[in-house]
Amino acid sequence: MNSERRAKVFIVNRSSHDFSAAELFGDIAFLSSGPMNRYACNNMYREFSKVMEDSRKGDYIVPCSLNVMNSIACAIFAKKHGRLNLLLFRSGDYIERNLIIE
Numbered sequence: 001m002n003s004e005r006r007a008k009v010f011i012v013n014r015s016s017h018d019f020s021a022a023e024l025f026g027d028i029a030f031l032s033s034g035p036m037n038r039y040a041c042n043n044m045y046r047e048f049s050k051v052m053e054d055s056r057k058g059d060y061i062v063p064c065s066l067n068v069m070n071s072i073a074c075a076i077f078a079k080k081h082g083r084l085n086l087l088l089f090r091s092g093d094y095i096e097r098n099l100i101i102e
Helices: 020-024 041-051 067-082
Strands: 008-011 026-032 061-062 083-090 093-100
Touching: 008 020, 020 026, 020 093, 041 067, 061 067, 067 083
Parallel strands: 008 026, 008 061, 061 083
Antiparallel strands: 083 093
């Protein structure tokens, strides 16, 4: 069996935004959907950790929605992989930014 897989693009929250341009970087996976309670940080952590449990260091995060949600998603990814791969939306496309965090 081949262990190679296409990268995943973890989008912090499913909204009405068109995320199709991010598909150029990998398969879309949503960490949450709909309104979230900004103070329910433990619930966000548990939910995001479960979705990202099989994440790999070549995957990406698309920050969107509440700042606290973005912070938690990025913290989970950085702690797990020692790096942070972001896709930032600019002028109809996504640009890649990578940070080594060791």
